[in-house]
Amino acid sequence: MSRSPLIALSALSAGLLLALSAPAWAQSHAGHANHASHATTPTPTPTPTPTPTDAPPADDGNVDHSQMDHSKMDHGSVDHAQMDHSKMDHGSTDHSQMDHSTMDHGTTDHGKMDHSKMDHAAMGHGVPKAPAPTAPLEPIPAVTAADRLAAFPPIDHGAMEHAPEIHSMLLLNRLEHWDGQHGTGQAWEASGWVGGNINRLWLRSEGERSDGRTESADLEVMYGRSVSPWWDVLVGVKQDFRPADSRTWAAFGIQGLAPYKFETSATAYVGEGGQVAATVEVEYELLLTNRLILQPLVEASFSAKDEPERGNGSGLNKIEAGLRLRYEFSRRFAPYIGISHERMFGDTADYHEAAGERARDTRWVAGVRVWF
Amino acid sequence: MSFPKTPGTGTPPMPSRRLFVQGVAAGGVVAGLAATGLSPRAFAAAGPGLVGAPQVLSSQDVQLSIGESLANFTGRTRPAITVNGSLPAPILRWREGQTVNIRVANTLRGHPTSIHWHGLLLPANMDGVPGLSFNGIAPGEAYQYRFTLKQSGTYWYHSHSMFQEQAGLYGALIIDPLEPAPYHFDREHVILLSDWTDLDPGALFRRMKKLAEYDNYYKRTLPDFLRDVRRDGWAAATADRGMWGRMRMTPTDISDINAHTYTYLLNGTAPAGNWTGLFRRGEKVLLRFINGGSMTYFDVRIPGLKMTVVAADGQYIHPVSIDEFRIAPAETFDVIVEPSGQDAYTIFCQDMGRTGYAAGTLAVRHGLQAPIPERDARPLLTMSDMGHDMGHASNAMAGHDMKGMEGGCGASMGHGAHGADPKAPRHPASETGNPLVDMQSMATEPKLDDPGIGLRDNGRDVLTYGAMRSLFDDPDGREPGREVELHLTGHMEKFSWSFDGIPFASAEPLRLNYGERMRIVLVNDTMMQHPIHLHGVWSDLENADGEFHLRKHTIDMPPGTRRTYRVRADALGRWAYHCHLLYHMEAGMMREVRIEE
Numbered sequence: 001m002s003r004s005p006l007i008a009l010s011a012l013s014a015g016l017l018l019a020l021s022a023p024a025w026a027q028s029h030a031g032h033a034n035h036a037s038h039a040t041t042p043t044p045t046p047t048p049t050p051t052p053t054d055a056p057p058a059d060d061g062n063v064d065h066s067q068m069d070h071s072k073m074d075h076g077s078v079d080h081a082q083m084d085h086s087k088m089d090h091g092s093t094d095h096s097q098m099d100h101s102t103m104d105h106g107t108t109d110h111g112k113m114d115h116s117k118m119d120h121a122a123m124g125h126g127v128p129k130a131p132a133p134t135a136p137l138e139p140i141p142a143v144t145a146a147d148r149l150a151a152f153p154p155i156d157h158g159a160m161e162h163a164p165e166i167h168s169m170l171l172l173n174r175l176e177h178w179d180g181q182h183g184t185g186q187a188w189e190a191s192g193w194v195g196g197n198i199n200r201l202w203l204r205s206e207g208e209r210s211d212g213r214t215e216s217a218d219l220e221v222m223y224g225r226s227v228s229p230w231w232d233v234l235v236g237v238k239q240d241f242r243p244a245d246s247r248t249w250a251a252f253g254i255q256g257l258a259p260y261k262f263e264t265s266a267t268a269y270v271g272e273g274g275q276v277a278a279t280v281e282v283e284y285e286l287l288l289t290n291r292l293i294l295q296p297l298v299e300a301s302f303s304a305k306d307e308p309e310r311g312n313g314s315g316l317n318k319i320e321a322g323l324r325l326r327y328e329f330s331r332r333f334a335p336y337i338g339i340s341h342e343r344m345f346g347d348t349a350d351y352h353e354a355a356g357e358r359a360r361d362t363r364w365v366a367g368v369r370v371w372f
Numbered sequence: 373m374s375f376p377k378t379p380g381t382g383t384p385p386m387p388s389r390r391l392f393v394q395g396v397a398a399g400g401v402v403a404g405l406a407a408t409g410l411s412p413r414a415f416a417a418a419g420p421g422l423v424g425a426p427q428v429l430s431s432q433d434v435q436l437s438i439g440e441s442l443a444n445f446t447g448r449t450r451p452a453i454t455v456n457g458s459l460p461a462p463i464l465r466w467r468e469g470q471t472v473n474i475r476v477a478n479t480l481r482g483h484p485t486s487i488h489w490h491g492l493l494l495p496a497n498m499d500g501v502p503g504l505s506f507n508g509i510a511p512g513e514a515y516q517y518r519f520t521l522k523q524s525g526t527y528w529y530h531s532h533s534m535f536q537e538q539a540g541l542y543g544a545l546i547i548d549p550l551e552p553a554p555y556h557f558d559r560e561h562v563i564l565l566s567d568w569t570d571l572d573p574g575a576l577f578r579r580m581k582k583l584a585e586y587d588n589y590y591k592r593t594l595p596d597f598l599r600d601v602r603r604d605g606w607a608a609a610t611a612d613r614g615m616w617g618r619m620r621m622t623p624t625d626i627s628d629i630n631a632h633t634y635t636y637l638l639n640g641t642a643p644a645g646n647w648t649g650l651f652r653r654g655e656k657v658l659l660r661f662i663n664g665g666s667m668t669y670f671d672v673r674i675p676g677l678k679m680t681v682v683a684a685d686g687q688y689i690h691p692v693s694i695d696e697f698r699i700a701p702a703e704t705f706d707v708i709v710e711p712s713g714q715d716a717y718t719i720f721c722q723d724m725g726r727t728g729y730a731a732g733t734l735a736v737r738h739g740l741q742a743p744i745p746e747r748d749a750r751p752l753l754t755m756s757d758m759g760h761d762m763g764h765a766s767n768a769m770a771g772h773d774m775k776g777m778e779g780g781c782g783a784s785m786g787h788g789a790h791g792a793d794p795k796a797p798r799h800p801a802s803e804t805g806n807p808l809v810d811m812q813s814m815a816t817e818p819k820l821d822d823p824g825i826g827l828r829d830n831g832r833d834v835l836t837y838g839a840m841r842s843l844f845d846d847p848d849g850r851e852p853g854r855e856v857e858l859h860l861t862g863h864m865e866k867f868s869w870s871f872d873g874i875p876f877a878s879a880e881p882l883r884l885n886y887g888e889r890m891r892i893v894l895v896n897d898t899m900m901q902h903p904i905h906l907h908g909v910w911s912d913l914e915n916a917d918g919e920f921h922l923r924k925h926t927i928d929m930p931p932g933t934r935r936t937y938r939v940r941a942d943a944l945g946r947w948a949y950h951c952h953l954l955y956h957m958e959a960g961m962m963r964e965v966r967i968e969e
Binding site for chain 1: 495578582940
């Protein structure tokens with residue numbers, strides 16, 4: 001158990017190194033000079049296929065008419081004026097048994113035949129489609145000097161206003177009063193960011209007051225960078241203001257949205273005096289309705305070194321599990337009630353019990369979640 | 373209607389939800405702001421704007437003055453940006469072949485402005501995009517637009533500066549043809565749809581960057597899950613939730629901003645205002661629909677009437693008779709109706725997410741109203757909508773192993789495995805591992821015959837791109853000499869939008885050679901729908917066989933689609949190319965297209 005924080009730390013560090021060496025997507029203007037080229041794939045202009053010259057309109061191409069016997073046909077009394085050939089499908093016509101030898105076309109009046117609706121293209125005769133022209137049907141206008149002036153007028157730098165790229169948010173995820181088995185107090189957890197889509201400055205703070213005394217309070221200031229659509233890598237410092245004498249830590253972490261929408265963060269800390277610690281927090285939102293939201297949360301903390309003077313044993317120090325039910329009167333303002341259970345483990349529990357404290361506590365909480 | 377004594381400080385309590393959707397009856401522009409500050413001029417004299425009687429300017433020489441006014445659509449008086457004091461801006465009515473002179477003066481305090489003539493073919497320095505066509509119009513200054521009208525039809529104009537379009541700077545632009553139209557009509561009305569917010573549009577953008585899902589009060593809940601378990605069984609319900617959960621997405625994300633923020637307007641009138649267009653029995657009435665909304669797709673129908681669509685984006689099509697159409701932001705459709713048998717008909721325009729509606733009335737006289745239909749059931753996105761239906765199963769949610777979608781929904785899958793599938797797009801390298809790309813499509817199609825999300829099998833004839841065909845053959849005729857493929861990309865949660873994962877600020881211009889005929893291939897790698905508008909030249913949509921099909925200026929791209937269109941690069945200059953969802957454009961879904969010799 002005592003080794004796990006080290007493993008976590010090394011994994012995080014490796015992740016961080018990888019992240020920092022990743023290309024600076026969308027942040028650098030210079031690095032994208034070649035994008036136009038990858039997007040452009042020239043395709044050869046199709047060579048014009050020859051048009052069949054003098055092809056009769058209904059030339060069946062590959063049909064062999066040589067066996068046709070037209071001899072018995074009598075067209076004498078046919079009135080072709082009402083013929084509608086538009087639905088003719090020559091593709092499936094079998095002309096091979098036709099006998100045309102007795103056809104008498106003498107009295108046929110073809111003058112009124114309207115073949116204009118015949119769609120020869122759809123007949124499947126294998127007649128090649130007319131090739132696309134290589135010159136535009138509507139000529140491209142020749143460019144004049146005036147055109148050039150109008151096309152590329154001088155433009156001031158910054159003439160285009162852009163929506164701001166730097167944004168910020170401050171979330172007070174928990175601002176609550178608690179009522180436990182062994183006392184009452186207040187607690188908070190807040191996070192905020194300032195920055196763009198990729199690079200952000202993160203602030204995180206957590207703390208607790210008990211019976212009018214601040215038991216714990218910390219502030220983290222971190223640089224965060226998106227390394228994938230869902231994960232940010234963070235590096236920075238954490239300052240503990242309580243308990244006892246304050247301590248400064250170097251912090252390395254990841255945070256993001258895990259599959260199935262678990263809000264996740266894991267941070268390793270290297271503190272003064274060589275202590276190594278880690279915190280993992282997972283949060284979920286279960287929608288009872290679109291405004292009534294149940295938020296389960298689990299937070300676990302670990303230490304690598306035994307520090308009796310600070311009440312920390314090595315290994316798993318503490319697990320906190322909470323269940324908060326909030327109602328979003330608006331997206332920005334949601335009061336909640338909930339229950340939270342906290343339990344210390346191993347030597348940590350022993351140290352605290354020796355100091356007259358309890359190693360576990362169950363608390364009712366009531367508070368608000370707000371953001372700006 | 374009540375006005376606070378000091379506008380801007382007096383904030384009445386939040387209007388009720390119903391009022392918010394329906395707006396106030398006499399809503400509209402209530403007053404211009406005096407140049408000296410926020411003290412309004414006499415409200416009583418100003419009256420409730422120009423409701424129902426849009427100003428029409430048809431001179432070849434037009435003066436437009438852009439300024440700030442007060443408007444009240446929801447019970448709250450808020451600042452709006454108006455043209456000549458009206459919202460929507462005046463209707464401009466010209467004739468094909470005319471050369472028009474428009475002097476646009478900026479009376480805004482401290483903000484530059486601009487006007488873009490959407491869909492018009494004109495020299496680049498008249499196109500009105502600050503930073504590409506000109507320097508914009510500084511406060512207190514004016515810009516002289518002058519161009520010759522080379523086309524006819526229904527168009528519109530709007531600001532291309534920041535979020536001014538959202539604040540009210542949009543209006544209809546009608547160009548009468550030289551040759552008579554190939555259809556008959558006795559009367560016409562412009563129907564300009566839009567979305568209004570009481571929020572400052574800049575603040576709304578910042579809100580989207582903090583919490584993009586702010587308006588999605590339709591997410592699936594635990595009770596929904598239990599219902600699905602009872603209906604579909606445990607395995608199917610958990611497989612479905614699991615897949616969306618692995619993607620970290622929600623199938624109710626139909627639109628980013630909906631009626632929780634917007635009040636929808638028809639000709640600048642909220643539903644409660646009942647905008648009315650008159651007709652006489654037996655008349656053929658031409659309705660010129662324009663979607664001037666910043667972020668809203670409207671699904672339009674007139675219960676009791678068939679509509680014959682005769683033009684799209686100002687260009688004639690083979691007439692097609694339908695019951696309903698979806699109109700993307702920036703699109704225009706001309707439809708002919710023949711009302712008879714009823715004294716009043718409701719023009720019902722619900723938003724794609726079914727959260728609200730714009731509505732007006734066609735009637736034989738003022739003061740009539742037909743029933744307003746119920747909104748349709750809210751649609752849920754399917755895996756096919758998301759471009760994830762790979763044809764392995766009719767229901768991709770069941771039985772398909774979606775483990776690969778972990779880690780950015782296929783972003784890490786390595787699409788080599790799908791190389792044999794003709795529907796599987798090849799994604800640009802710039803998308804791979806890109807934190808700004810939260811998903812990629814795995815199977816895309818043109819879907820030209822698909823009525824779209826929430827319109828399938830609804831018992832009505834719904835317009836599709838496939839059903840519309842230009843009345844003319846390809847005016848250029850050439851085969852495209854080359855092809856450029858661009859993917860629409862984004863990250864829902866970061867509210868970051870881009871082409872190929874590269875936001876506008878970091879992107880190089882797309883260069884076209886003057887005179888060339890080329891093909892643009894668009895692939896939608898997001899779960900949202902995007903209307904893509906290329907300035908300066910036509911976008912000639914191709915059918916599934918790659919043939920000329922429909923001439924447009926704005927090509928709608930539903931999720932899971934791959935659509936192609938031809939561009940004839942006959943307009944020299946620097947042109948904007950962007951998603952016409954205003955906040956997507958401002959968040960980076962834009963490119964410069966540079967046509968050079």
